[in-house]
Amino acid sequence: MSVSTITRNLRDGELVIRDAATPTPNVLTVVLDEGDLSWTVRSSTIEILDRGSIAAGHTRPGDDESTVLSFTARWTQLIGHAASPADPLQLYEFLMFLSGTDAVSTSPAGEQNTLQFEFTVLDPAGVASEKITFSRVYRESLSLSEGDASNLIAFSGRSFETAPAVTRI
Amino acid sequence: MSSHLLHSLIHYWADAFPLDVPTLYPGMVLNTEDHAAWLELWLDAWTDPPHRHASPPPTSCLATVHCFTRPSASLTQCHTLADAASTTLARQFLPIRDFSASGTPVLGHLSLYEPETRSLTRTASRAVELPLQHLVITIPGRVHPLMETA
Numbered sequence: 237m238s239v240s241t242i243t244r245n246l247r248d249g250e251l252v253i254r255d256a257a258t259p260t261p262n263v264l265t266v267v268l269d270e271g272d273l274s275w276t277v278r279s280s281t282i283e284i285l286d287r288g289s290i291a292a293g294h295t296r297p298g299d300d301e302s303t304v305l306s307f308t309a310r311w312t313q314l315i316g317h318a319a320s321p322a323d324p325l326q327l328y329e330f331l332m333f334l335s336g337t338d339a340v341s342t343s344p345a346g347e348q349n350t351l352q353f354e355f356t357v358l359d360p361a362g363v364a365s366e367k368i369t370f371s372r373v374y375r376e377s378l379s380l381s382e383g384d385a386s387n388l389i390a391f392s393g394r395s396f397e398t399a400p401a402v403t404r405i
Numbered sequence: 406m407s408s409h410l411l412h413s414l415i416h417y418w419a420d421a422f423p424l425d426v427p428t429l430y431p432g433m434v435l436n437t438e439d440h441a442a443w444l445e446l447w448l449d450a451w452t453d454p455p456h457r458h459a460s461p462p463p464t465s466c467l468a469t470v471h472c473f474t475r476p477s478a479s480l481t482q483c484h485t486l487a488d489a490a491s492t493t494l495a496r497q498f499l500p501i502r503d504f505s506a507s508g509t510p511v512l513g514h515l516s517l518y519e520p521e522t523r524s525l526t527r528t529a530s531r532a533v534e535l536p537l538q539h540l541v542i543t544i545p546g547r548v549h550p551l552m553e554t555a
């Protein structure tokens with residue numbers, strides 16, 4: 237296959253959040269996100285200088301760094317399933333692991349609660365669509381703010397892995 | 406969706422506007438010679454900003470009401486019409502229905518926000534006679550389509 241020159245944009249993406257409930261995970265497709273998902277793969281390097289000289293110095297790999305990610309979604313109702321089991325799961329209650337949502341962490345018991353984020357980017361040509369999977373995402377902050385057109389929910393957190401897994405679908 | 410939006414807005418206006426003054430809707434013809442005052446209701450802009458392919462479009466729109474009164478009417482009648490139009494549409498949350506389908510199902514909702522009123526009355530070119538009074542009310546809005554929730 238030739239290399240695609242078709243650039244992707246926010247129209248091509250879809251963010252799905254799932255947990256580790258068995259036998260059927262809870263799955264929530266984020267349909268009102270702003271299309272501003274962002275993540276940063278970080279790496280740490282130890283610089284060892286030789287008497288202050290870079291030319292004579294060397295580097296070593298530093299500690300692993302977790303992946304930082306964030307996104308923003310427009311705010312509808314905050315709770316659904318937590319208020320009534322017949323109601324569908326809502327973004328806020330899922331991210332907050334609220335009681336009554338039955339959300340199950342994707343990390344082992346005793347660790348911080350995490351969820352799996354799956355970001356699918358469709359190839360407009362239908363050839364090289366890809367899925368980016370963040371397996372163990374934990375919340376660092378959840379900011380809720382008012383706005384003229386829409387109130388917003390801004391998620392910021394980390395995935396406890398050095399990089400997400402990218403696969404072709 | 407835009408035709409349903411317009412149709413639903415007209416239905417609401419026909420029921421809710423309190424004054425006995427004819428309103429022209431898009432596509433209608435009215436001989437204004439017979440009337441001292443009339444209104445025109447337009448839905449004259451709607452915009453879909455960039456959004457996810459799987460997300461409902463966050464359509465924004467602009468509803469406009471033109472108020473016309475002849476010099477023979479009271480000098481304040483145009484403002485009375487404008488006030489009534491603003492009150493009728495401002496901060497309303499209306500169902501968008503498919504009136505062509507059985508049961509007129511609700512397809513979504515329209516939020517109308519705060520109005521802005523401007524005068525387009527022109528006096529300079531017709532200095533010897535009183536001009537047609539013309540006030541325009543614009544109300545921005547947002548469409549909320551119904552959607553399936555996973």
